[in-house]
Amino acid sequence: MFRHRNDRGLKWLLSGVALICGSLVIGIVGFLLVEAWPVFSSGQIFAFFSDGAWQPGSDREPQFGITPMLLASLAVTLLATALAVPPGILAAIFQIYYSPKWLATFQDRAMELLAGVPSIIFGFWGLTVIVPIINQIRPPGQSLLAGGIVLGLMILPTVSLTTRAALQAIDRSLVYGGAALGLSRPRQIFSIALPAARSGILSGCMLAMTRAIGETMAVVMVCGNIAKIPHSIFDPVRPVTSTIALEMGYATEGHRSLLYAAGFVLVVLTGFLLLLRRREPVL
Amino acid sequence: MAAVLSVGALLWIVLDLVKMGTSQIDWEFLTSGVEESGRAGGIGPVIKSTLLILMCCLLVAIPFGVGCAFWITEMVSPGSRLTAWLTRSVDLLASIPSIVFGLFGMAFFCRILGLGFSILSGGLTLACMILPILIRTTLAAVQSLPPDLRLSATAMGLRKSTILSRVLLPRAFPGILIGFTIGVARALSETAALIFTSGYATRSPASLLDSGRSISVHIFDMAMNVPNGATRASASALVLLLVILMINYLANYFSDQWLKKVN
Amino acid sequence: MAQESELAAISVRNLSIQYGDFAALQNVNLDIPRNQISALVGPSGCGKSSFLNSLNRLTDLIPGCRVKGEVIFQTQNLTDSKHDVLSLRRQIGMVFQKPNPFPQSIRRNFEIPLREHGFSKKECRDRMVEALTQVGLWEEVSDRLEKGAANLSGGQQQRLCIARALALEPEVILFDEPCSALDPIASAVVEDLIVSLRERVTVVIVTHNLAQARRIADQLSVFWVRDGSGTIVESGDAGEIFQSPSDPDALNYLCGARG
Numbered sequence: 108m109f110r111h112r113n114d115r116g117l118k119w120l121l122s123g124v125a126l127i128c129g130s131l132v133i134g135i136v137g138f139l140l141v142e143a144w145p146v147f148s149s150g151q152i153f154a155f156f157s158d159g160a161w162q163p164g165s166d167r168e169p170q171f172g173i174t175p176m177l178l179a180s181l182a183v184t185l186l187a188t189a190l191a192v193p194p195g196i197l198a199a200i201f202q203i204y205y206s207p208k209w210l211a212t213f214q215d216r217a218m219e220l221l222a223g224v225p226s227i228i229f230g231f232w233g234l235t236v237i238v239p240i241i242n243q244i245r246p247p248g249q250s251l252l253a254g255g256i257v258l259g260l261m262i263l264p265t266v267s268l269t270t271r272a273a274l275q276a277i278d279r280s281l282v283y284g285g286a287a288l289g290l291s292r293p294r295q296i297f298s299i300a301l302p303a304a305r306s307g308i309l310s311g312c313m314l315a316m317t318r319a320i321g322e323t324m325a326v327v328m329v330c331g332n333i334a335k336i337p338h339s340i341f342d343p344v345r346p347v348t349s350t351i352a353l354e355m356g357y358a359t360e361g362h363r364s365l366l367y368a369a370g371f372v373l374v375v376l377t378g379f380l381l382l383l384r385r386r387e388p389v390l
Numbered sequence: 391m392a393a394v395l396s397v398g399a400l401l402w403i404v405l406d407l408v409k410m411g412t413s414q415i416d417w418e419f420l421t422s423g424v425e426e427s428g429r430a431g432g433i434g435p436v437i438k439s440t441l442l443i444l445m446c447c448l449l450v451a452i453p454f455g456v457g458c459a460f461w462i463t464e465m466v467s468p469g470s471r472l473t474a475w476l477t478r479s480v481d482l483l484a485s486i487p488s489i490v491f492g493l494f495g496m497a498f499f500c501r502i503l504g505l506g507f508s509i510l511s512g513g514l515t516l517a518c519m520i521l522p523i524l525i526r527t528t529l530a531a532v533q534s535l536p537p538d539l540r541l542s543a544t545a546m547g548l549r550k551s552t553i554l555s556r557v558l559l560p561r562a563f564p565g566i567l568i569g570f571t572i573g574v575a576r577a578l579s580e581t582a583a584l585i586f587t588s589g590y591a592t593r594s595p596a597s598l599l600d601s602g603r604s605i606s607v608h609i610f611d612m613a614m615n616v617p618n619g620a621t622r623a624s625a626s627a628l629v630l631l632l633v634i635l636m637i638n639y640l641a642n643y644f645s646d647q648w649l650k651k652v653n
Numbered sequence: 654m655a656q657e658s659e660l661a662a663i664s665v666r667n668l669s670i671q672y673g674d675f676a677a678l679q680n681v682n683l684d685i686p687r688n689q690i691s692a693l694v695g696p697s698g699c700g701k702s703s704f705l706n707s708l709n710r711l712t713d714l715i716p717g718c719r720v721k722g723e724v725i726f727q728t729q730n731l732t733d734s735k736h737d738v739l740s741l742r743r744q745i746g747m748v749f750q751k752p753n754p755f756p757q758s759i760r761r762n763f764e765i766p767l768r769e770h771g772f773s774k775k776e777c778r779d780r781m782v783e784a785l786t787q788v789g790l791w792e793e794v795s796d797r798l799e800k801g802a803a804n805l806s807g808g809q810q811q812r813l814c815i816a817r818a819l820a821l822e823p824e825v826i827l828f829d830e831p832c833s834a835l836d837p838i839a840s841a842v843v844e845d846l847i848v849s850l851r852e853r854v855t856v857v858i859v860t861h862n863l864a865q866a867r868r869i870a871d872q873l874s875v876f877w878v879r880d881g882s883g884t885i886v887e888s889g890d891a892g893e894i895f896q897s898p899s900d901p902d903a904l905n906y907l908c909g910a911r912g
Binding site for chain 2: 714738740742747751765766818821
Binding site for chain 2: 124127141224227348381
C-alpha cells in the first residue's frame with residue numbers, strides 16, 4: 108500500500124521549508140538587532156545620530172555619528188538615480204516606439220548583459236577608468252561623482268528594463284486613441300503613454316534605488332572612503348555600506364555593535380523603499 | 391541617443407577589460423596558485439574556492455527555493471494570509487543589501503554555528519541571498535502553467551507528489567532554469583557578503599571548513615589592496631564576465647532544447 | 654431507496670454547493686443510471702459544471718468552495734471529507750472542454766496515471782494499446798508514441814484524453830462539454846465515441862449543444878437558476894422531456910433551441 112500513501116509527508120516537508128524561508132528575514136533582522144543591542148541599551152543610539160563625526164576607534168574621544176555616512180549614501184544614491192533615470196526611460200521609449208526590430212532585440216540583449224555584469228567589475232572599471240578622468244578635472248578623483256556615475260551605470264538597466272515592461276503593459280488602444288486625435292508621436296508618448304505607465308516606472312526607479320543604496324563593493328572602490336559630510340560632488344565620501352565593509356574586519360565589541368546598528372539602518376531604508384513601491388500601484 | 395549611450399557604456403567596459411585582461415589569460419593562469427598576493431602565478435585556488443562556495447550555496451538554496459514556491463502554489467489556497475505573509479517576507483528578503491547578509495552570515499554561521507570563516511559559511515550566506523530569486527522565478531514558472539494541466543492530473547486521481555514531480559516540474563523546468571542562472575550569476579558576482587564569511591585565504595582549500603576567497607573577492611583585493619594589481623585583476627574580471635555570459639547562454643540554450651523536447 | 658441505488662451508478666441527495674457566500678447550486682436530487690448517457694443541459698452559470706466537479710471532488714481544488722448533501726457512489730458518501738479521493742478519481746474519470754493531454758509524449762500520458770495507480774510497465778503498455786484502440790486512435794498514432802501529444806490535432810487530443818481516462822477502467826466518465834472546442838468533423842467523431850462507451854461505462858455529459866443532447870442522451874436533466882442559485886428543474890427520460898417538458902423554463906429553453 109506504499110504507493111497509495113497520502114501526501115502528508117510531502118505537505119509537512121514543504122511546509123517546513125516554507126516556514127524556514129518565511130522566517131529567514133525575521134531571523135536576519137532579529138540578529139542585527141541582537142548584535143546591535145549594546146548600542147541601543149547604552150544610549151549610544153543618540154550619539155549615533157547626533158555626533159557629527161565617526162571615530163569609533165579613538166581612545167580619547169570616540170565619536171559615533173552615522174550622519175556623514177547616511178548623507179553620503181543618500182547623496183550617491185540620488186546622484187546615481189538622477190543620472191540613470193532619464194537615459195533609462197529614453198532608452199526604453201526609443202526601443203518600444205522608434206527602433207527597428209533588430210536593434211530592439213540587440214538592445215534587449217545588451218541591457219540584460221549589462222544587468223548581469225557583477226558590481227565588482229563596475230567598481231573595478233570605475234576605479235581604473237572613471238576615477239583617473241575625474242582626477243584630471245579635480246583631484247583626488249575618488250569622489251561622490253565617481254560613485255554616482257558608476258552606480259548610475261549599474262542601475263541603468265534596471266530602470267530601462269522596468270520602464271520597458273511598464274510601457275508594454277499599458278493598453279495599446281490608449282496610444283492608438285491619441286494617434287486618432289491627430290497627436291504627434293512625441294505627444295502620444297509623453298502625454299499619454301508615460302503617464303499611464305507612471306506607477307510601473309516609479310516602482311522600477313525605487314527598485315533601482317534599492318540596489319544603489321545597498322551596493323557596497325562598487326562604492327568602496329570609487330568613493331574615496333572619507334567619512335565627512337561632502338561639500339561638492341568632487342569630495343570623497345563614505346556611504347554606510349562601505350563603512351561596514353571596511354571596518355568589520357578589525358572591529359571589536361562596541362564598534363562591532365555600531366556596525367550592526369548601521370546594517371539595521373540600511374535594512375530600514377530599503378524596507379521603506381519597498382513600502383513605497385508597494386503603495387504606488389494603489390495610488 | 392540614450393540607447394546608444396547605454397549600449398556604448400557596456401561596450402566600453404567590456405572592451406577595456408578585454409584590452410587589459412586578454413594578454414594575461416592562459417591555461418597557466420587558470421590553474422596555478424596565487425603568488426605574491428596575486429601579482430604572479432594564477433587563480434587556480436580562487437576558482438576552486440569559488441566553485442565550492444557556489445556548490446554549497448546551490449545545494450541549499452535550490453531545494454529550499456523550489457520547495458517554498460511549490461508550497462505556495464500547491465499547499466495553501468491563493469490569497470490566504472500565509473501566502474501574503476510569505477510573499478511579503480520574500481520581497482523584504484530580496485531588498486536587503488548584500489552587505490547585511492554578510493553581517494548576518496558572520497554572526498550566525500561563522501560564530502553561533504561555529505563554522506568560522508569558511509567556504510561553508512560563505513555558501514550558506516549566499517544561499518540566503520539568492521533564495522528570493524529562486525522562489526520568485528519558480529513561482530512565476532509554475533503559475534504561468536495552464537491550469538487545466540493540474541486539473542486533468544487531479545481528475546485522474548494522481549497524488550500531489552506525482553502531479554508535482556511528473557506533470558508540473560517538467561513543464562516549469564525552463565523557468566526554474568532561468569532562476570537558477572540568475573541565482574548563479576548573483577552568487578558568482580557577490581563580494582560584500584563573502585568578505586566576512588568565507589574570508590581572504592589564497593591557498594587551495596582542503597575542506598569546506600577552510601577559508602577560501604571567491605573570484606570576486608580576489609578582484610576586489612587585487613584592485614584595492616595590491617599595488618600594481620590592476621592588470622591581473624582585469625584578467626580575473628574578464629574570466630568572471632566570460633563565465634557569467636557562458637552560463638546565461640547555456641541556460642537559454644538548454645531551456646530551448648528542453649521545450650522542444652517536451653513539445 | 655435500496656432498489657434505486659442498485660440501478661443508479663450515482664445517487665445525489667440534497668446537494669448544495671457554495672462559493673463563499675454565493676450558493677451556486679441548491680437542493681439537487683438526481684439518480685444517474687448505470688450504463689446510460691445522462692446529459693446535463695441549461696444556460697451558462699446555472700451550476701452544471703459545479704455539479705459535475707462535485708462528483709469527483711474536483712471542487713476540493715477551488716478555494717472557499719463547500720459542498721453539502723450526499724453523493725452516493727458504491728454505497729459510500731463522496732462528500733465525506735475522509736473519503737479516499739485518489740481512488741475515487743480513478744473510478745470516476747473526467748474529460749474536459751479543452752483537450753488537455755500532458756505536454757509530454759503520448760506514452761507518458763498513459764504511464765503517469767497508470768504507474769501512479771500501481772500498474773507495471775507491461776500492463777501500462779497493454780492498457781494503452783487497448784484504450785487507444787477503443788477510441789480509434791491506435792492506427793493513427795502507433796508509430797509515434799514517443800512524440801509529443803501536443804502535435805496531435807484537437808480531435809485526436811480529445812480522443813487521447815478519453816483513452817487516458819478509459820485506461821484506468823473507471824465506472825463512470827464525466828464529460829464537461831467535450832466537443833465545444835472541436836471543429837464539426839472532430840466533434841462528430843468524439844460524439845460517436847461517447848455513444849459507443851455506453852456499454853462499458855456510465856456517462857455523464859454537460860453540453861450546450863441541444864442537438865447533441867437529443868442525439869445521444871438517454872437521460873436528460875435541465876438546470877436553471879431559481880432564487881439566485883442553480884438547481885434541476887426537470888429530469889427524466891430524454892425522449893419524453895424533449896417531447897413535452899413540464900417546466901415552463903425548460904420548455905422555453907428546449908423549444909427556443911428547437912426553433
